[in-house]
Amino acid sequence: MSVLLNKRKNANIIIAGIFALIIGMGVARFAFTSLLPSMLNNRLDISFAGLLASINYFGYLLGAIFAIFIKSNSLKVKFFRVGLFISFFTTLVLGLQTNDFVWIVSRFIAGFGSAMLMVVGSSLVMSRLDIEDKTKAMGIHFSGIGFSMVVTDILSRTVLSYSSWDDSWIALSILTIVLGAYSFYILDEQENQSFLKVKGKPFKMDSFVIVLIFSYFTVGVGFVVQGTFLPDIINSIEGLAGFGSNSWLLAGFAGIPSCIIWMRLASNYGSVNIILICMCFLIISILIPTLTSNLFLNLLSAFLYGATFIALVGLFLNLGGKIASSNPAFLMGALTSSYGIGQITAPLYSIALINKYNSYETTLYLTAFIMLLGVVVLYLNKNKEKKYANN
Template identity: 25%
Template structure:
């Protein structure tokens, strides 16, 4: 390897690491820190399950709006500026969560945080994936998306350490939001220095034709929306389920840490499976395993259910997310941006509806068993819809 090639190799790897940090902040902290912090908020603020669902739905509604806004061309040439703005806003909004005790304000903050995390994720991904693709480095793309799981794992450790230091005092949830914001601000400095100004400018922009809605794409889009509904109930309430079972702070930490760690390596683990069976069957198998993990979180004994359920959930939700979008591009190769927008909308509707339904049903029944069964049912229907698609020949 020449010196120039070695420098290029190192540079792309560094870009991937910056992308992973940005994903850890915008997704692992910006979206999913709410999960381990929520039990403390419920305890100290006497939040109802329906309130917790509303706060979560506010975040996902903001994420959907941010994703839709990002689909237009207003940010061309400003990708880094928008990505960094989303990161900085994420940190400030995490900080803001510690400054109020009003449910209505929490909903507004999480809505804005959803928009910020979407913009940071989408435009950072455009930059990182653009440079990784130009360099032929698929491993850098995997590194970039592994940041989501890393952020989840780190957030679980931070929440555990803070809770231990404060001995479970009622205000510990506020400190957890503040420390999450500090993590984002520190990472922001590194990402701002390393991230390139934008993706490589090699392609000529063209107007995409309308989507041709053939049956595989229709079934995939419906399945993707059901996946959004099914995954998000566990993603939002897993640690609350553990807290209600009195499994202990260590199990709460381990459950979310295992979820994040499994998510970080999931794309690497599933890559050989995808090469052997194809993306369609991989999508089906990942959904099937996720059904088992979701059900395990409430049907097995608390400790085993939390750890085993978290493991299977972490191993699958990023895989279903990523491979679903790849399948959308395969089914409509001439309109990839339009497909991304439609699938994101379907996913977003499910993701908004999930915590609303889950929170309301949990409040009515007194626990999260029925909401989790509903989530698993949605995931199972999504899997069944995709079986005939997987059997189709192109």
């Protein structure tokens, strides 16, 4: 037991980071997608669901921007812990209240808390790992996003099998306490530890960083449509009603090893090259539901979605952390802000297009096109990555 409580041990730092991602990404964000089919039947309509998604992402965006200005490790730890408390209370509220205004406020604040756990938490993990090459270790850390989908979905399904969606939110809030306690303990203030001193070249904004930020914006757009509506997209396809929940669980399982695999490839073949390949696979996953009603291919779409969008988060944030190694939270926050803008934009145009055409097809076409722009711009600038190779 004492080994698990060692705050300097790299494995414990990674476990604490994964637990934080399960709370910040799984409970505070993805559980909404997992429970959406049940809530659409009993609580929400599709327009209000889209609004809640955008509100949540808006809170996440503000949190990511706020993270840019958190400089000291002491403040990072404090706001990381604020994120843990926010995730618990905003989740509990969803199980106890049905007032629309309360839900809007709750999802907004939950988004802010999610950013504290994702951006600030990942920055703490990266800063504290006592490893020369952190790319592979951060791949393990970001696998927590896949775990976040699987763990929260399985818990939600279990509760739904004998109760209702509101009890699922209460169960998720209890999960937050259990996992959050470990993260709270391990990622505390240790200003005097030598491995907390982040070394690296001074960071300066340049054209490549701007391209990276734009491309990550398009990934945010590419992520969020399926990230909000995937179970309902699958259920809406002729002959596939009832398979939506399975598709989300499959995406989560695909996501668990994806960061480890893709970031290992990035370590060998270059981050940008692997990012471009990953983005192309995500575009394919977005387009598959528009092209066929075949069950296998649509489950493949869900698999590719989970295997790419989670890895892209890890790839971009890890690259940003290396580029701005003297202050990884700064560029991680800037990247996450652009991602957040994409997440806010996409559900809003999705709602308009879904209501107009009574299907997801036009939304998915537009989303794939926006992502393609990100691929083209990044490809045209990929050689500029070389200047950061020795950071």
